[in-house]
Amino acid sequence: MIKEITIGQYFPGKSFLHKLDARTKLILVLAVLIFIFLCRNFYSLALITVFSVVCVAVSRIPLRSMLKGFRVLFVIILLTSLLQIFYNNEGDALFEWKKIHITTGGVYTAIFICVRIICLIFVSSLLTYTTSPTLLTDGLERLLKPLKVFHIESHTLAMMMTIALRFIPTLIEEVDHIMSAQKARGADLETGGLLKRAKAMVPILVPLFVNSFRRAYDLAYAMECRCYRGGAGRTRMRVMKLAVRDYIAFVICAALLAGIILLNIFFEAVI
Amino acid sequence: MSLIETKDLVYLYGARTPFEVKALDHIDLRLEEGGIKAVIGHTGSGKSTLIQHFNALLKPAQGSVLFHGENINANKQTAYRTRFRIGLCFQYPEYQLFEDTVFADIAFGPKNMGMSEQEIDSAVRTAASYVGVGEELFDRSPFDLSGGQKRRIAIAGVMAMNPEVLILDEPTAGLDPQGRETILKMILNYRGVTGKTVILVSHSMDDVARIADEVIVVNQGKIALQGTVHEVFSHSAELTQMGLSVPEVTGITDRLRDMGCELPVGIFTVGQAADALADYLAGRIRK
Numbered sequence: 001m002i003k004e005i006t007i008g009q010y011f012p013g014k015s016f017l018h019k020l021d022a023r024t025k026l027i028l029v030l031a032v033l034i035f036i037f038l039c040r041n042f043y044s045l046a047l048i049t050v051f052s053v054v055c056v057a058v059s060r061i062p063l064r065s066m067l068k069g070f071r072v073l074f075v076i077i078l079l080t081s082l083l084q085i086f087y088n089n090e091g092d093a094l095f096e097w098k099k100i101h102i103t104t105g106g107v108y109t110a111i112f113i114c115v116r117i118i119c120l121i122f123v124s125s126l127l128t129y130t131t132s133p134t135l136l137t138d139g140l141e142r143l144l145k146p147l148k149v150f151h152i153e154s155h156t157l158a159m160m161m162t163i164a165l166r167f168i169p170t171l172i173e174e175v176d177h178i179m180s181a182q183k184a185r186g187a188d189l190e191t192g193g194l195l196k197r198a199k200a201m202v203p204i205l206v207p208l209f210v211n212s213f214r215r216a217y218d219l220a221y222a223m224e225c226r227c228y229r230g231g232a233g234r235t236r237m238r239v240m241k242l243a244v245r246d247y248i249a250f251v252i253c254a255a256l257l258a259g260i261i262l263l264n265i266f267f268e269a270v271i
Numbered sequence: 272m273s274l275i276e277t278k279d280l281v282y283l284y285g286a287r288t289p290f291e292v293k294a295l296d297h298i299d300l301r302l303e304e305g306g307i308k309a310v311i312g313h314t315g316s317g318k319s320t321l322i323q324h325f326n327a328l329l330k331p332a333q334g335s336v337l338f339h340g341e342n343i344n345a346n347k348q349t350a351y352r353t354r355f356r357i358g359l360c361f362q363y364p365e366y367q368l369f370e371d372t373v374f375a376d377i378a379f380g381p382k383n384m385g386m387s388e389q390e391i392d393s394a395v396r397t398a399a400s401y402v403g404v405g406e407e408l409f410d411r412s413p414f415d416l417s418g419g420q421k422r423r424i425a426i427a428g429v430m431a432m433n434p435e436v437l438i439l440d441e442p443t444a445g446l447d448p449q450g451r452e453t454i455l456k457m458i459l460n461y462r463g464v465t466g467k468t469v470i471l472v473s474h475s476m477d478d479v480a481r482i483a484d485e486v487i488v489v490n491q492g493k494i495a496l497q498g499t500v501h502e503v504f505s506h507s508a509e510l511t512q513m514g515l516s517v518p519e520v521t522g523i524t525d526r527l528r529d530m531g532c533e534l535p536v537g538i539f540t541v542g543q544a545a546d547a548l549a550d551y552l553a554g555r556i557r558k
């Protein structure tokens with residue numbers, strides 16, 4: 001079950017998106033997410049939808065594995081859009097029964113929000129799909145460096161993130177292992193009420209915490225043995241450098257923004 | 272009727288994905304009652320997967336597991352009850368301890384079985400005596416003890432359920448020679464006192480040669496060999512091919528034989544080797 005969630009996973013590849021600098025991707029994904037909210041009518045929404053679809057196509061991420069990860073989210077999207085149909089009562093009436101009024105305005109907003117959320121998910125998940133966790137944290141570290149003014153060490157934050165990401169699979173495996181071991185001793189994890197089930201988690205959570213602390217100490221010692229002392233004076237194996245393709249990406253996104261603004265001005269707003 | 276029997280047992284990891292792996296490939300295995308049985312195999316051979324089927328922790332994709340001739344996966348109840356009758360102790364069991372005291376941790380299994388206070392008390396004391404944990408440790412926190420002690424307490428936690436079969440997955444992994452010796456002696460003692468069947472998964476051919484009565488070799492999800500220590504370790508070429516080996520001392524006597532010493536075949540423990548060498552040298556002197 002846990003293994004089926006593919007959001008946040010990295011798919012190695014050699015596409016244009018994979019090759020972009022992590023900083024470029026971080027900034028541009030944030031920008032495009034804002035662009036999606038800037039869309040006021042179906043024309044600009046269509047433009048950004050086409051843009052998202054092209055991005056997915058360019059990334060060469062197998063569509064099937066992408067959709068598989070979204071299965072759970074689609075239910076939420078559907079519910080949100082359905083609610084919109086009943087809440088928005090503008091426009092011409094399409095269907096009326098007792099207190100339920102369905103209007104064109106409601107249907108439009110429902111479709112609009114549905115498409116908007118799907119675009120949001122696709123674009124934001126492309127970031128982790130095409131960037132390895134190490135590069136992602138490297139990029140974040142670099143981008144957050146100005147926070148030094150507030151005495152926040154971006155290097156420490158990035159290192160913590162890297163370690164956390166690194167240990168997710170390890171922890172999942174460990175939970176599996178401890179669960180099997182306690183089940184072998186007759187632990188009943190599946191039946192009973194809420195309180196009983198919560199109590200049944202104790203034999204799993206206690207060893208998990210104890211082992212996590214043990215592992216954290218081991219890791220800290222190992223890092224200190226290799227003279228780790230934070231980011232000060234540290235050089236990098238991969239020096240991040242913006243290439244021509246990064247500038248191209250910035251230009252494309254600027255053009256996208258211009259397109260959205262123009263379409264918003266020329267056509268009537270729906271939302 | 273065999274004690275444990277598997278019929279056409281198949282298990283898949285990552286079923287219906289591109290990463291599907293056949294961990295168990297149509298296994299037909301019969302294990303009779305009594306003795307110490309060793310399951311050996313290379314890492315990833317499927318031996319751990321196999322033993323997790325014996326107490327219904329894993330459900331077969333195909334085929335069945337019979338205990339005393341009855342399908343253990345017939346329904347949820349039989350599967351659950353089988354866990355108490357076939358006790359399984361995982362690798363590195365010391366990382367599964369969780370209670371405040373040693374006593375409470377050993378008592379976890381018996382409590383789940385629904386034993387009365389009195390029964391629990393006697394089950395815990397008996398199990399602790401099998402693994403050589405004194406009563407003075409009962410009120411201590413298991414987290415304050417040494418690695419070897421923790422492991423013995425964890426094993427006692429499984430023994431306390433008084434299972435008909437005890438399965439131990441790599442009980443000596445990561446221990447120093449002395450700790451290993453303690454565990455092996457403990458297993459022999461347990462078998463001697465209770466007369467119950469013990470199934471042991473191991474990487475160490477020397478341990479297997481020393482204490483096992485029967486050896487089962489698993490390779491690539493199939494049973495490659497099954498027989499006595501003598502029968503299995505005489506297939507040294509096949510074992511090497513599977514990434515396994517014969518006990519170290521067998522390797523040495525084999526080489527001595529190649530060099531011209533007339534030593535008998537089938538030497539698997541240091542004691543046997545010492546006797547054979549003594550005989551050989553005595554013969555030379557006589558000549």
